[in-house]
Amino acid sequence: MHVIVGVGGGIAAYKVCSVIRHFTEAGHDVRxxxxxxxxxxxxxxxxxALSGNPVTTEVFDDVDEVAHVALGRQADLVVxxxxxxxxxxxxxxxxxxxxLTASLLTARCPVMFVPAMHTEMWExxxxxxxxxxxxxxxxxxxxPASGRLTGADTGAGRLPEPTEIGLLGDLLLTRPEALPYDLAGVRVLISAGGTREALDPVRYLGNHSSGKQGYALARVAAQRGAAVTLVSGAVSEPGAPAAVDIVHVDSAVELSREMTARAxxxxxxxxxxxxxxxxxxxxxxxxxxxxxxxPAPIELTTNPDILAGLVRARGADEIGASTVIVGFAAETGDADAGVLDHGRAKLRRKGCDLLVVNAVGEGRAFGTADNAGWLxxxxxxxxxLPYGSKTLMASRILDEVAALVPDR
Incomplete structure (x- = not known):
């Protein structure tokens, strides 16, 4: 595909070199x-050197080719x-x-602006x-993200990390309608990652969750306008998505406490x-x-059922009756039933509005960049939910969530 990367005159321009490499390594033709x-x-x-294509800033270069028209028309994405x-x-x-600005007027593909500036300018x-x-x-x-800006300044206006820009660009190449600004004013609380249940100061009981799907949901929801709080257990993700407030926890009890407090x-x-x-x-x-x-036997006790507890509290003083609640079910088939059958049974038990069902095991779902399942x-x-990136799955899930949120 043809990708145009437009670069503005800001100190963060050096980070865009990694964005260019992201698209070229994916096999796209980058200008x-x-x-x-x-x-x-x-x-x-x-x-x-990074793009493998000539670079110019002027409309009057290569006038005979009418570059701004040709490049804008053939682009599949402009970042x-x-x-x-x-x-x-x-x-x-x-x-x-x-x-660049002339080409924007001829482009009919998705155009993604990634702002970066001082907080006062952004506001x-x-x-x-x-x-x-x-x-x-x-x-x-x-x-934009919040964090260190030029000099000693800190605040909103920091360029999101190149990896995040690349993921969102990939999403628009796959699904151009994936990032409508339709969740403005909506407060979204998301949990992600696995919990760690301590055995001693060194060891714990855990699972293979990487947190990638939860982080993808937070990333996409924030860029669709939502005010997102992410309660994160153990993950393999390097940092919080842009414009997302993050709370770190370890155990299921801690996760339950934080989710309940913010619900x-x-x-x-x-x-x-x-x-x-x-x-x-x-x-x-x-x-x-x-x-x-x-080894000595380890006596176990049952953790709180956080999802069921949130559903039970809905409509009471704790959680509003119109709150949309979404659960996840990582399932394997067995002698009694298949993955989808177990998912249906879990939906009946939990009582949430939506349940995302994933088949796990044999290299599926946990720790992978891609996913598939049912909603x-x-x-x-x-x-x-067809097989694709977890960012793509997040966008499809949030389409259904947006349809359930009451008019604001």
């Missing part, structure tokens, strides 16, 4: 279109990072005073209005964590030593 200011931060030679306040202002106004009414205009024109404008302030609750069913009755104060007589509705409707 880099920097603004004139961007070349003050990263030279054209770097962009040419603009960093999208500076000035660049977004020019794009919102329909300016065409360089090759300025002019920028807010320009972002709204770009979204109204059909573009995706990501919400009343949530419009949507998604229990994507792989919660251990059992925990040791007692935790040794010191490391359990290996004895000649072999079971409380009314008996069943929707297949």
């Amino acid at each position: 880099v279109m920097p603004t004139r200011s961007a070349l003050n931060f990263v030279g054209a030679a770097t962009f040419e 603009i990072a960093p999208a500076t306040a000035d660049l977004m202002a020019r794009a919102a106004a329909g300016r065409a005073d360089d090759l 300025h009414p002019a920028t807010v209005a320009n972002v709204a205009t770009l979204r109204a024109h059909g573009s995706t404008v990501l919400t 009343a302030d949530s419009d949507v609750i998604i229990m994507a964590a792989a919660v251990a069913d059992f925990r040791p009755v007692g935790v040794a104060d010191a490391k359990i030593k290996k004895g000649a007589e072999g 079971l509705h409380a009314d008996g409707t069943e929707t297949g």
Whole structure:
């Protein structure tokens, strides 16, 4: 596919080199279109070496080829990072005073702006209005991360990590309608990852969950406008998605406490964590030593059923009656029933609005980049979730969630 990477004149331009590599290594034909200011931060030679294509900033280069029309028309995706306040202002106004902005007017593919600027610039009414205009024109404008900015400043306006930009770009290449800004004002609480049940100061009981699906849900929900809180157990993900508040926990009891405490302030609750069913009755104060007589038996007790507890509390003072609750079921078939049969039974027991059913084992679901399954509705409707990236699955799940959220 043909991908245009537009680069604005901000200090974060150096990070875009990793974004370019992401798309070229995926086999896409990448054309880099920097603004004139961007070349003050990263030279054209770097962009040419990474993309394998010539780089120019001017409409009047290669006039005979009418490059801005040809490149814009053939593009399957345009990613603009960093999208500076000035660049977004020019794009919102329909300016065409360089090759990038001129190409934007001819592009009919998904266009994703990735803002990066100081917090005051991001929050300025002019920028807010320009972002709204770009979204109204059909573009995706990501919400930036919060963190260290230029110098000692910290706040909203940091460029999301290149890996995250690449994942969201891949999503739009696969499913152009995957990031509508339709969850603005919705408060979403998501759990992710596995729990660790301590045996002693060294060892624990755990599972193979990587947290990738829960993190993908948080990432996509935030970029669809939701205010997202992610309660994260043990994961293999490197850091929190952009524009997501994260709370770290270890055990199922801690996860239950944090989810329960935040449930009343949530419009949507998604229990994507792989919660251990059992925990040791007692935790040794010191490391359990290996004895000649072999290991001592470990007595277990049952962990709280967090999903069922949240459903039971719905409609009471703790959780609003209209709160949408989504559960996950990682299942294996057995002699009694198949994966989907076990999922249907779990939906009946739990009473949630939606249940995502995954077949696990044999390299499926846990720890993988891709996933497949079924989405079971409380009314008996069943929707297949075709095999694809976990980011793609997250977008499909959130489509169904958005349809259940009451009008705001």
